[in-house]
Amino acid sequence: MAWTWFHRLASPPHVYRVARRLTPWLAWPAAVLIIAGLIGGLVLAPPDYQQGDGYRIIYVHAPSAWMSLLVYATMAVAAGIGLIWRMKVAHAVAAASAPIGASFTFAALVTGSLWGAPMWGTYWQWDPRLTSELILLFLYLGYMGLRSAFDDLQRADRVSAVLAVVGVVNVPIIHYSVVWWNSLHQPPSLMYLGKPTMPPSMFVPLLVMLVGFTLFYGALLLVRLRGEVLSRERAASWVREAVRP
Amino acid sequence: MPDSGAVTSPLRPAFSTAGDAAGAAVSAVGAARLVLARDLKLAFRKRSQLVQPLAFFAIVTTLFPLGVSPELPRLRPMAAGVLWAAALLASLLALELLFRDDAQDGTLEQYALSGRSLTWLLAAKTAAHWLLTGLPLALMAPLAGIALGAPGAAVPGIVVSVAVGTVALSLIGSIGAALTLGVRRSGALLSLLTLPLDIPVLIFGARATELAISGEAYGVPLQLLAALAVLGLTLAPLAAAAAVRINLE
Numbered sequence: 001m002a003w004t005w006f007h008r009l010a011s012p013p014h015v016y017r018v019a020r021r022l023t024p025w026l027a028w029p030a031a032v033l034i035i036a037g038l039i040g041g042l043v044l045a046p047p048d049y050q051q052g053d054g055y056r057i058i059y060v061h062a063p064s065a066w067m068s069l070l071v072y073a074t075m076a077v078a079a080g081i082g083l084i085w086r087m088k089v090a091h092a093v094a095a096a097s098a099p100i101g102a103s104f105t106f107a108a109l110v111t112g113s114l115w116g117a118p119m120w121g122t123y124w125q126w127d128p129r130l131t132s133e134l135i136l137l138f139l140y141l142g143y144m145g146l147r148s149a150f151d152d153l154q155r156a157d158r159v160s161a162v163l164a165v166v167g168v169v170n171v172p173i174i175h176y177s178v179v180w181w182n183s184l185h186q187p188p189s190l191m192y193l194g195k196p197t198m199p200p201s202m203f204v205p206l207l208v209m210l211v212g213f214t215l216f217y218g219a220l221l222l223v224r225l226r227g228e229v230l231s232r233e234r235a236a237s238w239v240r241e242a243v244r245p
Numbered sequence: 246m247p248d249s250g251a252v253t254s255p256l257r258p259a260f261s262t263a264g265d266a267a268g269a270a271v272s273a274v275g276a277a278r279l280v281l282a283r284d285l286k287l288a289f290r291k292r293s294q295l296v297q298p299l300a301f302f303a304i305v306t307t308l309f310p311l312g313v314s315p316e317l318p319r320l321r322p323m324a325a326g327v328l329w330a331a332a333l334l335a336s337l338l339a340l341e342l343l344f345r346d347d348a349q350d351g352t353l354e355q356y357a358l359s360g361r362s363l364t365w366l367l368a369a370k371t372a373a374h375w376l377l378t379g380l381p382l383a384l385m386a387p388l389a390g391i392a393l394g395a396p397g398a399a400v401p402g403i404v405v406s407v408a409v410g411t412v413a414l415s416l417i418g419s420i421g422a423a424l425t426l427g428v429r430r431s432g433a434l435l436s437l438l439t440l441p442l443d444i445p446v447l448i449f450g451a452r453a454t455e456l457a458i459s460g461e462a463y464g465v466p467l468q469l470l471a472a473l474a475v476l477g478l479t480l481a482p483l484a485a486a487a488a489v490r491i492n493l494e
Contacts, residue, residue, distance in 0.1 A: 163424055
């Protein structure tokens with residue numbers, strides 16, 4: 001009985017309706033939180049004693065980096081569910097997540113590089129976090145490339161799901177090996193913003209941005225999921241009714 | 246492949262008719278051993294394919310002195326990195342062939358239907374792949390290393406690190422090869438899938454080789470490399486078997 005909600009998620013029309021109803025409930029709070037976080041971070045927070053105003057890019061950089069990992073984990077969990085229970089909607093969630101995650105990863109790379117320009121004096125340093133972010137981007141590209149290489153949608157779903165699961169086992173290994181590699185080759189970087197040293201006036205906007213970005217992903221995912229479900233079910237009769245103006 | 250027909254299905258005599266007592270006695274490990282022997286036999290009938298990755302490795306290492314500088318003092322600091330990048334690419338080159346022929350002539354399907362653990366059979370195929378590319382690469386790497394300025398004393402370190410590292414590379418690569426089984430012209434996609442996953446191997450392998458070349462103790466990165474190989478050995482054949490099954494559906 002308690003699992004009915006889970007079983008109903010296997011039904012594409014049900015998911016389509018739920019996604020449509022839920023989207024504004026995520027999109028509006030996301031917009032409010034991101035605007036509030038930006039005002040808090042860019043206007044209200046005091047300048048850093050070392051980096052001046054330059055540090056403020058963290059309010060976009062850190063949430064993007066956080067989302068790049070969260071989306072990958074979501075994608076892998078969805079792919080795993082799709083693989084184990086053969087749930088089409090779970091595969092659709094994974095397929096809809098990949099481009100969003102790749103975009104967040106790209107945003108984290110660009111903002112990290114822009115942040116590096118004033119702080120390191122160069123646009124690119126082989127900083128461990130930046131390097132593992134770059135590798136994560138390659139993982140996303142590989143996932144999307146593999147998915148698009150198959151004409152048969154079901155096969156594309158299941159093959160790319162195996163890759164997502166393999167990738168999620170590897171992400172921590174890659175991250176720590178890159179950290180270890182970096183500690184051998186490079187002195188500790190300038191960039192140090194540990195949480196204890198961050199006053200609440202800086203930290204709270206960051207937290208607001210993190211939550212805002214997460215909700216933003218949720219809203220984007222629901223929109224993309226609807227598109228994904230519609231295109232997968234385009235032959236079904238409920239789709240004709242759902243898209244009728 | 247005119248002469249490969251004779252050995253396409255080593256499992257047939259063992260697996261055939263139900264009443265065959267010898268067939269029933271073949272365990273998972275026994276079947277895996279048959280597959281290993283068959284893959285080695287087939288490979289030695291096509292020697293030119295065996296030599297290609299090695300020649301590729303030699304050419305790539307030659308490119309660096311030509312592109313950078315012929316002076317050994319300038320080449321020595323980058324020798325480990327060059328060796329590993331070349332070894333990575335050479336093992337990748339051979340990966341495309343790992344499952345392709347067997348998928349095309351239906352052998353892989355027979356393996357999947359044989360009732361034997363596909364995981365074990367694929368592990369055997371991967372072992373054959375390592376014996377045919379990883380091991381020769383490990384034996385050849387010191388030559389390239391010395392040509393790039395490594396001292397003679399570094400030879401054991403280079404051989405061991407490349408040998409252990411290529412085990413992990415073959416295993417990770419078997420997943421990529423299994424995933425791209427149904428894709429035509431999979432070369433570029435295969436590299437895009439496999440190389441990011443290979444990065445930890447590259448880091449620890451190059452570090453071990455670098456320490457060996459500079460005459461220091463290389464035990465720690467070698468152990469980490471061995472840990473990666475063991476992790477790959479436990480998980481990669483499972484993932485590869487899952488991917489092959491999906492692609493055969």
